[in-house]
Amino acid sequence: MHITGTTRLFFCIADPIDQVRAPEVFNSIFARHGIDAAMVPLRVPAAQLEATLRALLESPTVGGVSLSIPHKAAATAIVDRPSAAARAANAVNAVRRNAAGELEGELFDGLGFMRSLDRAGIAYAGRRVLVIGAGGAASAVTTALAAAGVGEIALFDPDREKARQLAALLRRDFGIAASDAPSNDPAGFDVIVNASPLGLSSTDPLPVDVTRIADHAALCDILMKNQPTPLLRAARSRGLVAEPGFDMLILQTPFYLDFFGYPGLAESVRADDSYLRDLLVPEALAR
Structure with missing residues (x-):
């Protein structure tokens, strides 16, 4: 340079x-x-x-x-x-x-995220989506998902109030079924997105229990650091479709x-x- x-x-x-x-x-x-x-x-x-x-x-x-x-x-x-x-x-x-x-x-995060799902062949129309996190990245991802016609969005964040506020925004602006999830249990969801900082540190716990993810489900971990993250490695070891944020x-x-x-x-x-x-x-x- x-x-x-x-x-x-x-x-x-x-x-x-x-x-x-x-x-x-x-x-x-x-x-x-x-x-x-x-x-x-x-x-x-x-x-x-x-x-x-x-x-x-x-x-x-x-x-x-x-x-x-x-x-x-x-x-x-x-x-x-x-x-x-x-x-x-x-x-x-x-x-x-x-x-x-x-x-x-x-x-532009939402535009990039939706195009990354398309590139990976991950179906989202009408699907149930669990998003871990309720900050800026999660807001971008969930508003793009809502606009694209997913069936339901559940948000889990340790700060329950942030998750409630984002869910309320999604219901108000997009008329979508959106809620703050009581736990990070991924069972029953078709797409799981880690939009939280969990994984930036090697000592972080997994954002979700990978053993609870359905066999047909897809996982996205949008972190840029430490890829493949422990979450991505665990999901791929199960044979799941699991994509990083690149x-x-x-x-x-x-x-x-x-x-x-x-x-x-x-x-x-x-x-x-x-x-x-x-x-x-x-x-x-x-x-």
Whole structure:
């Protein structure tokens, strides 16, 4: 990577930061196509998010910001113009400054997640879905699932109030059967999604008891770190369809590129993202 005074900069903000993979993806794309741009990972505590976002995006050198754990929900209230998708999920994962000086917020997690289900051949229409977690990632995933016509969504989070609020939002905005689950028991569900931080640490318990998952069910663990996670390994050892979150990131990347002002790059990635899969997907998970 060759950075000069003309390089356009993008930032990926999270706390912690070591699990993020977006900089690898974007920098690979920029290098492959000879684009004078770079994405830099930046750890920012929650208390400093608004000040950091506004300061970074004041610079004409900075083209935009990608947001990860735990900032997606908080950013919705910070940006001046959240998109319809961001408002629906109360989450933002991409921010830019427009010509009027306003911060525009978008959400692409749901688009990437649904396309990853399609790529993996996981059926979801009319199905019962259990989502572990009720934060920004879970909001993006569940609103996309609801819009796509799943039959039911159950949410489990140790913070029951967060799960209740997200379930109420899904019922109100999508008219779907949505509830806060009393436990993380996956029995009876067709699709199970880990949208929680469980698995980021090697000492974390499994988000669900894999022995309770039905033989026909599919599991998605959207974490970027420690793949294959213990959850994914346990599910695959049972012969279940179990997918990591890499395609969720890869398949939303073209939407980021459009948002950040690179429509040509976006079309190129839509046409061929095999090199990004080679970059991200460990050999142990390749199919």
